[in-house]
Amino acid sequence: MKKELKSYTQGGIDTRLFKKWISDNLSDFTSKIYTKKDYDLLIQNPKDKDINKVILFTKKENLTPTVKALAAEFRDRIRFTIVSIPEAGKVNPELVTLQEEYEVTDLPKLILEETWDAEKEQILEQYRIHEFKQKDFKLDKLIKFLKPFARKTQKPEMPEIVEQKEQSSRKDTKLYSNINSYKEFES
Secondary structure (H helix, E strand, O other): OOOOOOOOOOOOOOHHHHHHHHHHHOOOOEEEOOOHHHHHHHOOOHHHOOOEEEEEEEOOOOOOHHHHHHHHHOOOOEEEEEEEOOOOOOOOHHHHHHHHHOOOOOOOEEEEEEEEEOOOOEEEEEEEEEEEOOOOOOHHHHHHHHHHHOOOOOOOOOHHHHHHHHHHHHHHHHHHHHHHHHHHHHO
């Protein structure tokens, strides 16, 4: 989803503000998983087995610049999905089950589900799970980990995935506006 680029309006370079500006202006090439239905469409879709998928389990609602940069680097060569499991509040039990199925105990956790042999360029008969085991998510280390799993050619997202992303975006916008309305009401 293309964003409108906003000018950096701060006079001097404040590293914190500059990082925020970069993060706010980086396009987001990820999909979010809210339900089992989303998971089935984005990860288990039989029409999309010829591309590997990253599943990032995180407690954060907003993506870090590193994750956005990673998704941009491998756009249409590896699919990136986000499963947000907040520490407190309501958590969809389907997402907790998903977290248990992938044996995720610590967050964040980056899992790659390999359904496509990138070297032989063919669909695998049996999928494989790969886990990024390092604690710090450094961009260069993540790229090195994912590069062998990336398609050599791009595969655009299927229309139903694009539609799901648009619906997710509307959910996020609605949730954000509801939170802001609640905060304004509280004041």
